[in-house]
Amino acid sequence: MSATSVPAETALSRDGPQAQTAQARRGSLEVRNLQVVYGSAIEAIRDVSIEVEPGQIVALLGSNGAGKSTLLKAISGVLGEEEGKIESGVISYDGVDVTARSADEIVRLGLMQVPEGRRLFAPLSVDENLDMGGYIADTRTLAKRRAVVFELFPRLAERRRQISGYLSGGEQQMVAIGRALMAGPDFLALDEPSLGLAPIVIEQIYAVIRRLNRDLGLTVLLVEQNAQRALGIANYGYIIERGRIVFDGTAAQLEKNADVREFYLGVSGSGQKSLRDVKHYKRRKRWLS
Amino acid sequence: MQYLLDQVISGIAVGAIYGLVAMGFALIYKATGLVNFAQGEMSMITAYIAWSIAGTVSGNPWLVVGGALAASVVLGLAIERVVMRPMLGEPVFATVMVTIGLAVVLRSATLLIWDAYPHALDIGAGREIVHIGDTGVRSAQLAVMATLLLALGAFWAFFRYSRIGKAMRAVAADERAAKLMGISAARIHAVAWTASSVIAGIAGVFSALLYDVSPNMFHVGLKSFPATILGGLDSVLGSGFGGVIIGVAENLAAGYLAPSVKEITGFIVIIAMLMIRPFGLFGEREIERV
Ligand SMILES: Nc1ncnc2c1ncn2[C@@H]1O[C@H](COP(=O)(O)OP(=O)(O)O)[C@@H](O)[C@H]1O
Ligand SMILES: [Mg+2]
Numbered sequence: 001m002s003a004t005s006v007p008a009e010t011a012l013s014r015d016g017p018q019a020q021t022a023q024a025r026r027g028s029l030e031v032r033n034l035q036v037v038y039g040s041a042i043e044a045i046r047d048v049s050i051e052v053e054p055g056q057i058v059a060l061l062g063s064n065g066a067g068k069s070t071l072l073k074a075i076s077g078v079l080g081e082e083e084g085k086i087e088s089g090v091i092s093y094d095g096v097d098v099t100a101r102s103a104d105e106i107v108r109l110g111l112m113q114v115p116e117g118r119r120l121f122a123p124l125s126v127d128e129n130l131d132m133g134g135y136i137a138d139t140r141t142l143a144k145r146r147a148v149v150f151e152l153f154p155r156l157a158e159r160r161r162q163i164s165g166y167l168s169g170g171e172q173q174m175v176a177i178g179r180a181l182m183a184g185p186d187f188l189a190l191d192e193p194s195l196g197l198a199p200i201v202i203e204q205i206y207a208v209i210r211r212l213n214r215d216l217g218l219t220v221l222l223v224e225q226n227a228q229r230a231l232g233i234a235n236y237g238y239i240i241e242r243g244r245i246v247f248d249g250t251a252a253q254l255e256k257n258a259d260v261r262e263f264y265l266g267v268s269g270s271g272q273k274s275l276r277d278v279k280h281y282k283r284r285k286r287w288l289s
Numbered sequence: 290m291q292y293l294l295d296q297v298i299s300g301i302a303v304g305a306i307y308g309l310v311a312m313g314f315a316l317i318y319k320a321t322g323l324v325n326f327a328q329g330e331m332s333m334i335t336a337y338i339a340w341s342i343a344g345t346v347s348g349n350p351w352l353v354v355g356g357a358l359a360a361s362v363v364l365g366l367a368i369e370r371v372v373m374r375p376m377l378g379e380p381v382f383a384t385v386m387v388t389i390g391l392a393v394v395l396r397s398a399t400l401l402i403w404d405a406y407p408h409a410l411d412i413g414a415g416r417e418i419v420h421i422g423d424t425g426v427r428s429a430q431l432a433v434m435a436t437l438l439l440a441l442g443a444f445w446a447f448f449r450y451s452r453i454g455k456a457m458r459a460v461a462a463d464e465r466a467a468k469l470m471g472i473s474a475a476r477i478h479a480v481a482w483t484a485s486s487v488i489a490g491i492a493g494v495f496s497a498l499l500y501d502v503s504p505n506m507f508h509v510g511l512k513s514f515p516a517t518i519l520g521g522l523d524s525v526l527g528s529g530f531g532g533v534i535i536g537v538a539e540n541l542a543a544g545y546l547a548p549s550v551k552e553i554t555g556f557i558v559i560i561a562m563l564m565i566r567p568f569g570l571f572g573e574r575e576i577e578r579v
Contacts, residue, residue: 076469077468078465078468078469080378081378081464081465102473103468103469103471104468104471104472107469107471108471112469113469115465115466115469119463119465119466120466121458121459121462121463121467122462122463123458123462124458124459124462128455131452131455132455132456132459132470132472133470135452135470135471135472136470136471179470183470183471
């Protein structure tokens with residue numbers, strides 16, 4: 001079997017075509033009543049429950065400081081780096097309780113995160129960043145997956161020997177996504193992939209996310225402040241505010257909801273409006289009623 | 290002219306010892322973000338173990354070298370596992386203090402296990418005089434230069450081609466992102482401590498061969514630290530070169546100015562250096578780009 005003749009779907013999966021068809025689809029995530037506290041004092045998220053079914057794109061929307069990244073860090077098992085701790089609640093992935101698992105165990109189960117701000121290994125080349133994404137894989141698999149990544153992002157193939165820290169923001173985001181794909185995940189959590197990028201670049205990134213989901217069957221948890229963009233490709237969405245899920249529904253339901261339209265999509269009777277213009281209790285009351 | 294040549298060549302030999310120890314400093318700094326103040330002491334312990342082995346099985350240099358290498362691996366692994374790993378996640382300041390404590394413990398242990406007197410390390414090799422032109426050097430001096438070159442080549446290849454080497458650079462660049470890739474930082478730290486202990490140990494054995502084993506050997510750490518600053522605290526290869534520069538500068542200062550200048554030459558070189566390039570000759574400047 002040569003590297004070039006392998007279809008993208010199987011090249012990216014962690015255990016080849018046989019296992020792919022024999023097993024139930026992977027990539028289901030369930031978070032139950034999660035509470036996360038930083039430095040045993042600051043409660044960043046409280047009683048958060050979300051569910052992502054295999055093959056879905058689920059959007060997690062919320063403004064700055066709402067607790068989106070905290071939730072992703074909890075899922076990936078990297079809260080400890082910042083003195084964060086899961087006080088209560090359960091995270092399970094594909095039926096496995098991963099609440100207390102280490103980051104590398106979670107990666108091995110097939111859940112990868114593309115962190116906020118991309119966090120490339122700046123002094124390393126594009127190729128080396130991709131190698132690190134596939135740290136848990138063997139060399140042969142790496143070559144196949146790299147081919148898939150370059151097929152998704154042809155620009156990276158041209159830049160493969162360049163130091164990643166000097167690439168443009170859009171290219172860096174491509175490396176960050178490509179790097180995560182090198183681990184052969186079933187589940188991809190993306191933390192604000194459109195942050196700081198030009199609209200045309202966001203378009204490209206979103207096209208790839210959609211393709212990863214549709215063609216390669218990846219389950220996607222998409223964290224964004226940019227609600228319009230995210231709901232454009234999501235099946236389902238959650239809205240998080242001050243560490244609590246305040247609203248959830250299908251993308252269509254969210255887009256129709258008057259409050260979501262007003263506060264997250266910037267459409268309302270009185271024109272453009274910022275969240276900060278409205279008192280918090282008022283928003284909460286309306287959503288919870 | 291001959292005098293200059295003599296000074297330079299013996300400076301390179303001393304510098305190679307500094308360079309090896311300095312590479313050990315840089316390796317730990319790169320992987321863990323810590324300055325290990327026990328580097329010179331680790332070097333000394335391995336030299337003493339080599340001396341003990343040489344006293345037991347006399348006249349077998351390979352056994353001494355092999356035994357010392359094995360001992361340095363165990364020492365590095367043990368320190369990482371027992372002393373450093375429990376400090377993971379603690380503030381850097383506290384962790385650096387722990388390495389200072391470790392240095393004191395290792396120094397006392399040396400006095401307890403062995404004694405307070407200098408001893409010659411005789412492994413039945415290394416003392417022959419070899420002539421390069423008109424300069425006579427001991428074979429151990431040539432060997433330590435060759436070892437430094439070998440170490441430089443090996444680490445260059447390690448960081449460039451090996452999975453663990455690349456992962457070490459990744460951990461140095463962004464530890465949390467490395468975790469998100471499934472890289473276990475603890476494992477990378479263990480590799481760094483072990484490799485660092487091994488090259489420090491090799492330097493210690495050469496130092497013992499060229500001079501003595503003595504409870505003052507840990508000073509090699511103090512002499513090598515400027516080499517690391519000079520080469521770049523995060524640059525393993527740069528630190529190796531830095532050692533050679535410091536060694537040569539020391540010898541020239543002692544030979545042409547005054548012997549008493551020797552001890553402070555290294556520090557004068559780095560003060561001058563830090564004014565021009567604060568991140569060292571080969572240190573990586575932070576890449577900042579949003
Ligand atoms: N390392 C940390 N230590 C203390 N508080 C933090 C830390 N990281 C985030 N927080 C706090 O937790 C809350 C949620 O932050 P975050 O999850 O980053 O929000 P978002 O990603 O939605 O912008 C904020 O109030 C923030 O100040
Ligand atoms: Mg965030």
